[in-house]
Amino acid sequence: MQIIGVAVAGGSSVFARPLEHGVDPHRLAWELGYRIVRPLSASGVGDELTVTVQVSAHGRPVSEGGVQRRRSLDRELTEADVVDPLVRQRLAAYAMVLSSHGLLATEFSNRTAVPHSWGLPGGGIDPGENPSQAVIREAIEETGQHIEIAHLLDIQTDHWIGRSPTGVVEDFHAVRIIYAATCPEPTTPVVNDVGGTTASARWVPLHQWYRTHWAAGTRALLDRHLATISAQLGYRRRSAG
Template sequence: MSAPHSVPIAVVAATGPGREVDRFALAHGADPVRELARRGWAVLHVESADLVGGVMELRYAVAAATPTTAGARAVPTDPGLVVGEDERPEPYQRTAAYGVVTSVRGVLLTELSERTAAPGRWTLPGGGLDPGESPLAALHREVWEESGQRVDAPELLEVTTSHWVGRAPSGRLEDFHAVRVVYAAWCPDPTDPVVHDVGGSTASVRWVAREEVGACALTGFATSLTRWLSG
């Protein structure tokens, strides 16, 4: 998994080819779909996630809708978080790419290492974007670093976000905004997985039969992964 890297994010809404109807910077902690709904746009699907001139553009196909009026959500904190009297969380936005990688051997899952906040739990291969790197390039790099596998023709599935206050592995208190670009990808020539990025956030990696994925101790991708695999 790559070191965290922050990049400005722009949300672009279009009602058809060449019919851009809205564009705005994604604020810290905000979710693109909820922000579009607040501005009167119902999301049909996400069309692309590309790095354009140093800005991550998330482009959505939308339809006009009644604007939502939901209030601001409370920002959750890590369980058991202890904050010093003089501590203030540092805002940090991290964009990452992940893959729902499948093959004839099953679904590729990675086990989080002791360097993470959830050691022993399983997640999708992926990680933070390097400076100047596109989500698609990051996906290919991360899958190789964490499993030694190559994938073909990734397709954009979804962009998900999370916002919470917690501690980084370094101990720094962070107001953390995670933006995750998720792809579906096929591995045509699966091999026995091997972690190349030794000493990082990945402790181990393996192919898991589809019917056994639900028995794994998954991270926050668990609910969505079932949907993505059935789609």
């Protein structure tokens, strides 16, 4: 995967760098002298995936931070378990989906490290898919909803060591491409991909979103973007009364 920074949309690149394992794009841009203003596009498939971001020079002293700190998601891992983990970078796409029914949410199953927490519909990008195709497919599999992409919203990464759903110890770098999306004809959500990482799905009323037990990364995204995109897409919060 490659990150390209441009000063203005459609302009020439000021940097182009591969996103190495464990590296966060915001930190990568910062160490090159820029801050990411907003993501512009995500194109290509597989290893040829390119994310273009608009940046501005920050003009501050820079110290190299290297890769993200790797946290542990499994307290039962021994020192022997983490000596030679499988190194894996996973590219995935998710969507913050709004409709007249609220915000679309998916519950993590017991096959994940955060069972019973809630997140956004989405998942890994399959070979031959671009990110928008992947998130549309995942929304159908995980919730039964047909969504329409509005725009690219954010790029989020995480870095940890833990066991995969198959029991393999992994040094895992999650790269998440986040879209804003709508569901013009919402229905009662149903999980079609039974037995996977999604236990259930539901629509969360916008005025009650903060009462849901979200996974940490999802809550950070909602805190940052939900109010803005709900206004942009015409789904303003209604009061509980």
